[in-house]
Amino acid sequence: MSALTxxxxxxALTVMVHYxxxxxxxxxxxxxxxxxxxxxRRPDEVYDRMLRFWSHIFGIVFAGGxxxxxxxxxxxxxxxxxxxRFVGDxxxxxxxxxxxxxxxxxxxxxxxLLFGEKxxxxxxxxxxxxxxxxxxxxxxxxxVAANSWQQxxxxxxxxxxxxxxxxxxxxxxxxxxxxxxxxxxxxSWITAAVFVGSLSAYYLLRGRHQEFARRSLRLALVFGxxxxxxxxxxxxxxxxxxxxxxxEKFAAIEVLHHxxxxxxxxxxxxxxxxxxxxxxxxxxxxxxxxARVTGxxxxxxxxxxxxxxxxxxxxxxxxxxxxxxxxxALGVFLWWRGRLxxxxxxxxxxxxxxxxxxxxxxxxxxxxxxxxxxxxxxRLLRTKDAFSGSVPSEQVAISxxxxxxxxxxLLGLTFYLVRKKVLQGPGxxxxxxxx
Amino acid sequence: xxxxxxWFVLVAVLVAGYAILDGxxxxxxxxxxxxxxxxEERRVCVASxxxxxxxxxxxxLTAGGALFAAFPPVYATVFSGFYLAMMLVxxxxxxxxxxxxxxxxxxxxxxxxxxxxxxxxxSALVALILGVAVGNLMRGLPLDARGEYAGGxxxxxNPFSLFIGATTLAMFAMQGACWxxxxxxxxxGKRAVTAALFAWAAFVAxxxxxxxxxxxxxxxxxxxxxxxxxxxxxxxxxxxxxVGLPILLRRTRLRxxxxxxxxxxxxVVAILAIAACPIFVLCTNEVGRSLxxxxxxxxxxxxxxxxxxxxxALPFVLGYTAFxxxxxxxxxxxxxxxx
Numbered sequence: 001m002s003a004l005t006x007x008x009x010x011x012a013l014t015v016m017v018h019y020x021x022x023x024x025x026x027x028x029x030x031x032x033x034x035x036x037x038x039x040x041r042r043p044d045e046v047y048d049r050m051l052r053f054w055s056h057i058f059g060i061v062f063a064g065g066x067x068x069x070x071x072x073x074x075x076x077x078x079x080x081x082x083x084x085r086f087v088g089d090x091x092x093x094x095x096x097x098x099x100x101x102x103x104x105x106x107x108x109x110x111x112x113l114l115f116g117e118k119x120x121x122x123x124x125x126x127x128x129x130x131x132x133x134x135x136x137x138x139x140x141x142x143x144v145a146a147n148s149w150q151q152x153x154x155x156x157x158x159x160x161x162x163x164x165x166x167x168x169x170x171x172x173x174x175x176x177x178x179x180x181x182x183x184x185x186x187x188s189w190i191t192a193a194v195f196v197g198s199l200s201a202y203y204l205l206r207g208r209h210q211e212f213a214r215r216s217l218r219l220a221l222v223f224g225x226x227x228x229x230x231x232x233x234x235x236x237x238x239x240x241x242x243x244x245x246x247x248e249k250f251a252a253i254e255v256l257h258h259x260x261x262x263x264x265x266x267x268x269x270x271x272x273x274x275x276x277x278x279x280x281x282x283x284x285x286x287x288x289x290x291a292r293v294t295g296x297x298x299x300x301x302x303x304x305x306x307x308x309x310x311x312x313x314x315x316x317x318x319x320x321x322x323x324x325x326x327x328x329a330l331g332v333f334l335w336w337r338g339r340l341x342x343x344x345x346x347x348x349x350x351x352x353x354x355x356x357x358x359x360x361x362x363x364x365x366x367x368x369x370x371x372x373x374x375x376x377x378x379r380l381l382r383t384k385d386a387f388s389g390s391v392p393s394e395q396v397a398i399s400x401x402x403x404x405x406x407x408x409x410l411l412g413l414t415f416y417l418v419r420k421k422v423l424q425g426p427g428x429x430x431x432x433x434x435x
Numbered sequence: 436x437x438x439x440x441x442w443f444v445l446v447a448v449l450v451a452g453y454a455i456l457d458g459x460x461x462x463x464x465x466x467x468x469x470x471x472x473x474x475e476e477r478r479v480c481v482a483s484x485x486x487x488x489x490x491x492x493x494x495x496l497t498a499g500g501a502l503f504a505a506f507p508p509v510y511a512t513v514f515s516g517f518y519l520a521m522m523l524v525x526x527x528x529x530x531x532x533x534x535x536x537x538x539x540x541x542x543x544x545x546x547x548x549x550x551x552x553x554x555x556x557x558s559a560l561v562a563l564i565l566g567v568a569v570g571n572l573m574r575g576l577p578l579d580a581r582g583e584y585a586g587g588x589x590x591x592x593n594p595f596s597l598f599i600g601a602t603t604l605a606m607f608a609m610q611g612a613c614w615x616x617x618x619x620x621x622x623x624g625k626r627a628v629t630a631a632l633f634a635w636a637a638f639v640a641x642x643x644x645x646x647x648x649x650x651x652x653x654x655x656x657x658x659x660x661x662x663x664x665x666x667x668x669x670x671x672x673x674x675x676x677x678v679g680l681p682i683l684l685r686r687t688r689l690r691x692x693x694x695x696x697x698x699x700x701x702x703v704v705a706i707l708a709i710a711a712c713p714i715f716v717l718c719t720n721e722v723g724r725s726l727x728x729x730x731x732x733x734x735x736x737x738x739x740x741x742x743x744x745x746x747x748a749l750p751f752v753l754g755y756t757a758f759x760x761x762x763x764x765x766x767x768x769x770x771x772x773x774x
Contacts (some may be wrong), residue, residue, distance in 0.1 A: 060536065062489075063489070063535070066489050067529040067532040070525060070529075071525050074499065074521055076503065076510075076514075077499075077515060077521075078515050078517075078521050081583065084507050085507050085511045085582075086502055087507075088504065088506075088733060089733040091735070093504045093744075095499075095503055095504065096497060096501045096503065096741060097500075097744050097748075098500070099493055099496040099497040099499075099500045100497050100749070101744070101748050104490065104496075104756070105752075105755070107489040107493055108490045109755070111485075111486035111759060111762075112764070126568075162507075163735045165734055165740070166736065168737075234708065273501065306754060379658060388518070388583075389581065390516060390579075390584050391518045395519050398519065398522075399518070399522040400524060402522060406526065406529055406530075417537065418620075419538055
């Protein structure tokens with residue numbers, strides 16, 4: 001295999017494993033702020049246990065995020081040296097800003113959140129929790145801004161053989177940054193909500209830690225459903241923005257081979273028998289049944305993204321995400337009817353939903369990144385030209401193998417530690433009598 | 436350009452901050468097999484770094500990010516040139532991060548022994564390789580016409596660079612032992628003081644030896660130190676700290692001892708940075724290809740924007756870092772139940 005293919009495989013592996021960690025902690029941070037705020041208003045022992053338990057899980061997952069995150073920051077230099085030289089003037093700044101503004105904040109205050117309950121006042125502890133969540137969210141902002149610049153570059157000029165910054169604000173708030181930031185953050189909120197809901201359902205099914213689980217589950221359902229409702233709006237707006245800013249990615253997502261007016265929406269696509277709803281794609285994209293939608297044939301073959309992977313991951317994200325919405329809405333409905341905590345069938349379904357939001361986030365990112373190909377920076381730098389020329393393929397093969405081994409170990413260890421914590425339970429109240 | 440030089444200095448400050456802060460938790464890791472002798476003592480040692488190690492590591496991320504943003508060609512050349520070495524650093528960082536978090540969460544002795552070993556091994560690996568990388572930068576690198584590293588992996592493992600790696604290991608061991616001496620008490624604290632004295636002696640000996648070695652292996656740095664007065668400025672404070680360190684350790688003025696160790700590390704970084712300024716990477720086969728703060732800098736607009744961000748954020752970072760260390764001040768005791 002060529003060094004380029006190996007380097008791409010390595011980046012895909014390291015970034016996909018990395019994202020499993022922050023996608024949970026970003027959302028869990030917000031959950032912790034909500035619990036800490038509730039505790040400030042009405043201090044009681046159940047909120048104490050909720051804050052302690054979910055923050056311990058946060059701590060375990062955060063460490064994995066740090067360990068895998070350092071890799072990402074190094075990899076642009078090690079594997080994508082040509083890319084770094086070409087875009088460093090613009091792309092480096094958000095990464096440095098992320099470390100300086102966001103990551104310091106999160107990792108510094110995390111120690112108070114995790115270990116500091118006896119050392120600081122409740123108010124300071126609440127503030128530390130808020131700073132951790134704020135740090136995680138700011139982190140997401142800078143990383144998404146950097147990645148969005150690769151999707152829709154702005155605020156630069158090609159000078160001295162590289163992309164040079166001409167307008168900092170335009171580069172950071174490029175056309176796709178705001179919606180993609182919201183999209184990613186809401187995705188992480190949904191992930192944390194389903195995570196908390198699923199484990200609470202597990203305790204309810206087992207008849208353990210009832211009051212703890214009930215409060216956690218209620219919080220998760222409200223938070224998750226609100227985030228998901230917002231995500232539907234943001235996701236829709238983002239897709240329409242892609243149609244305007246990256247038409248070839250949009251054409252790949254919707255498998256639209258030919259440019260046409262009144263384009264149909266493919267509800268079910270290849271390899272299954274196609275189901276086309278006439279004119280709907282034009283309407284959904286431009287609110288006009290006869291609007292002209294650009295198809296893949298408008299682009300030279302070497303400029304088209306891989307269609308199958310882009311389209312399949314997009315639809316997996318869409319349907320699984322909407323499926324989660326149905327589950328969360330059903331939960332709220334059952335709660336309203338007073339049957340939430342007794343419907344074992346529903347609790348079981350919710351319990352098994354645990355991995356789904358992680359999958360949804362990952363496939364969504366695959367759509368974003370594979371759909372950007374063949375470009376590393378959209379219409380500026382091809383992925384094949386972004387690679388480090390001086391690194392021989394054997395060395396990339398060695399490092400790829402190293403990451404496969406160490407990340408399998410890391411994922412296994414995280415799973416083991418989280419599972420152990422869950423089995424151990426939130427403690428304090430111990431085994432309550434099931435009601 | 437004054438902006439280019441400001442950023443050269445800022446990168447050096449970030450590297451010094453990293454060496455001082457992550458230096459002590461890497462050192463604590465490296466010393467994990469010698470200083471603590473019982474299970475309880477090992478818990479105390481891990482607990483002494485557990486709340487702060489990840490914040491310390493952010494200094495590395497910030498230094499890397501600043502290098503990427505301010506001097507992209509340097510970041511690209513050094514990181515891709517040191518490819519396997521950088522991968523080993525990442526391996527070490529991942530292993531030790533995981534070990535700190537996992538160690539106290541397992542009940543079985545085998546589990547703890549495994550993560551004790553990986554904590555020590557990972558920390559030593561990171562310190563050693565970062566030192567070897569510095570050694571290679573001190574010697575200079577062969578670069579091709581596109582500015583890419585033109586040597587192989589094994590060429591990086593030359594005697595001089597390995598020696599600088601060993602010196603770095605001793606320096607971090609000194610820093611880690613001073614930290615443990617300050618944060619622990621009883622038998623463990625006494626052993627930490629002894630370890631600090633040993634590490635101090637090793638570091639001073641290795642450092643002097645490396646200085647004698649520099650004229651042959653890093654002649655350009657040596658030449659600059661002879662031609663200019665500036666690289667000598669950090670020498671008196673460093674000498675004062677290094678002379679004072681064993682005295683303070685014996686008199687159990689342990690916070691002051693840690694401060695002395697930190698200042699001497701900052702001075703080591705300062706001496707190297709001043710002697711090298713403005714050169715980041717000296718090209719050994721064609722001096723004109725060397726990467727300097729001037730020819731590798733980002734555009735003035737980027738440097739200005741970044742400088743504004745630093746000016747706004749750094750006071751806060753330093754403020755809450757000081758706050759966090761104040762919350763965790765005093766001696767450490769083993770946490771009863773992980774956390």
